[in-house]
Each structure stands twice: as C-alpha cells, then as structure tokens.
Amino acid sequence: MSHLILPGTTHKYCFQPNLTDSSFLTMIPIASARGFTSSEGKRFEWRRVQGNPTSYDLYMSPDIHIAAFRRFVSSTAVGTSHGLLQYRFTNDILLLESLLSLCLIRWIDLHGT
Template sequence: MAPSTFNLFFTGRDDPRHWVIIGEDTKPVLICFETPELGGMSSVKTTVFRNDREHVASFEWAPGNHLGRASIGRRYLPMSQLVASSNTGRCFTSADGQRYEWRPSQSSYHLYAPGNRHIAIYTLQPQATPVGPAHGILQYTFSHDLLLLESLLALSLNRWIDIHGM
C-alpha cells in the first residue's frame, strides 16, 4: 500500500521568517513563524508556534541577519546544523539521529530520508486553497510531529539562504 500524502499550505507573506502553515495529516496542523520587524536592531528572534500558540522552536539570528542559534524543544544547536552542506543539497540530522536532505530544483525543494527515499516536496505555487490564498505547498508522506517541525525549520533556512544569497 502506498503511503498517504499530506498537504500543508503556506499562507500569509512569502517570507520564510513569517510563514503561516496550515493543513492536516493525521490531525489538523497549524504552524506559525513570527519574526518582529525591529528596524535596525542587531538581535532578531523568529519564534515558531504550533496550534494554540504552543512555543515549539525559535531562531536567534546573529547580527546582520546571519545564522545564529536554533532551539527545538529543549535542544539547542547552531542554525547551520539545519542546513549543513552535502553533495546534492543541504542536510540536517534529526533528533532521531537520521540524516535528512533538502535538495533544491527550479521552483521546489525535495526532502530525502536515509536510503535516498523521497518523502516530501515543497513547491512555490501561488494558488487558491480551502484556507485562502497560498504561495506554497508542502506534500509529505510521513506522520511524525518532530520530523515535520525539523523539516519545516530546515526548509525555512534553506529558503532564507537562497533568497538572500548567503
């Protein structure tokens, strides 16, 4: 039997530090990336909330909007560990010890699990959706809350790096 494919829609601004992600896998999913506009302040923090404003992660950006430190639950790591270089993209090691890799293509990013298994695709695709206008969609074939969060954090950083040429 083929695995189920779940859809998450990226609404709000097309800015990886201000995403509103909504959809459903085995349950409803709502994830918000919020970054205050501080106008010249050297320290910027992106806070990630799930569902009913439950704080699940954050990015503490280094001065000049460079990669700083990430917190995922009680785990702290350099943001660069979520976008480590690989031969074909950028990879991260999940809390489960497995290595996952986001690989960019023209207007999408593909997520691969160990064994070169394709488990997700994020597509930049403006469209009308059941939740209103969206600028992107993530289609994925796994049901694991922490892996989904880590994947979205890594995707956010991949998009940020690619948009800003870092």
Template sequence: MSAFPYLVFFTGRDDPRDCMVIGEDEKHVFFEFETTDMCTTIFSDRQPAVALHWAGGHSGLGSAQFLTLGQSREIPIERLIMPGSSPNARQFVSATDDRMYEWRRSYEDPTSYEVRPNLNVQIATFHKFDHSTPVGMSHGTLQYCFTNGLLLIEALVTLNLNRWLDLNMTG
C-alpha cells in the same frame, strides 16, 4: 493512494521567515513563523515550538532552540543546513531517529525542494506557486508521507531556512 498523502499550505506573507503553514495529516497542522529583531519564533498551534536566535554579526548564524514534543535542545543553526551530497543540497540530523536528512533544491525549478533520508527515498516535496485556497492565498505547498510531529517541524524549519538562504544568496 498517493505517495504523499499529506498536504500543507504556506499562507500569509510570501516570506520563509514570516508565514503560516496550515493543513492536515492524521491531525490538524498549524505553524506560524514570526521574525522580530534577531529571533524567528515558530509557533505550533499558537505555542512556541522553535526559536532561531540570529547571531547578528557574530561568527555563525546563531542558535536553534527546539522547545517542543519533549525534545528540548539547542544547536547551532549551521547544523540544520550542513553541506549536502551536491551543491544544491543541505543536510540536517533529525532528533527523531538520529538520521541524516537532505533537502535538495530542484535544478528544473529552483524554488522547489525535496527531502530524503537517503539517496533513493523521497519523503516530502515543496512546490512554490501562488493559488487561492479556502484559507486565503497560498504561496506554496508541502506534500509528505510521514506523521511524526517532530520530524515535520524539523522539516519545515530546515525547508524555510534553505528557502531563505537561497533567496538571499541569489538576490
């Protein structure tokens, strides 16, 4: 058995704030990221799950409102991308277990990322590459080894925040 038995595909637009994520773990997985004006809404099976309200010139990036899985909460976006253990890493605290998780951008491939709850255990990896799938063109994949729905949506939101920031900071 692979260390990462679950796989989702990033389809639609090749944009971290406007894309679809589709796949399967123990159940069907379908998320849509849609950005209009000053808000990115993440839908889970067509229902609003998270809203990122961008600050638009105010101090800070804005707020993240989690609306799903009985965990309604609002936090500053900065809490989802706190400085990590190295310059290529950012951390977030999961509402699932109050643990710190860290996304690290790969030195070898700066479009790839991995997430870890501690320095020694990797629980997911994202690879950016274009390829054809049965559901259309995919721009990347996330392989992971957990089935907690809230952790998955937190991981996807923070991954796409990291990708968007890294694209815009180096561009």
C-alpha cells in the same frame, strides 16, 4: 508569514524517522542540497529540483524520497496560499523540523549565505 505552506497529505511510511539535532544545516556533496540531522539522529536533506529553483524534495539518507515542496500561489478560503508540501511520514516532530529547515534553506537561497 509570506510563505504559507498548506498542510501536506499524510501517508503511512515504513519507518519512524528519528529527530535530534536540527540546529545546523550542512552542505551535502550533491549540488543544490542542504541537510540536517533530526532530533532522533537521522540525516535528511532538501534537494533543489533541477530546472525549478523554487521547488525542493526532501530525502532521508541516502536516497529515500519522503516529501516535496512546490511554490504554488493560489487563493483559499483563509487567504492566499504560497506553497504546497506533500509528505509521506507521520512524525509530527519531523514535520516541524522539515518545515523549519525548509524555511531556512529558502531564505539562504534567496538572500545568500
């Protein structure tokens, strides 16, 4: 996989995010933002960072910042790392859905819709 994402840092957060239907990415009124509904039914959106088109922040609706992805190329003991994801939640399913949606969003941004 050309876009390896390093494990993020885990911090306890004051909510347990819900996760239900993440199969559809939808456009959000905020420019450069795409959202998904988790398998527990909560809305999340990835917003591209202004001035850095390869960086994204994840928000739980409406404006709770819970994760950040930064493109960051670095050598590690197991090979080259291509990105860093820092997150503030402990829900493994949300982590999986967030990573899948981020991969789709990055692909769409690179190749068009």
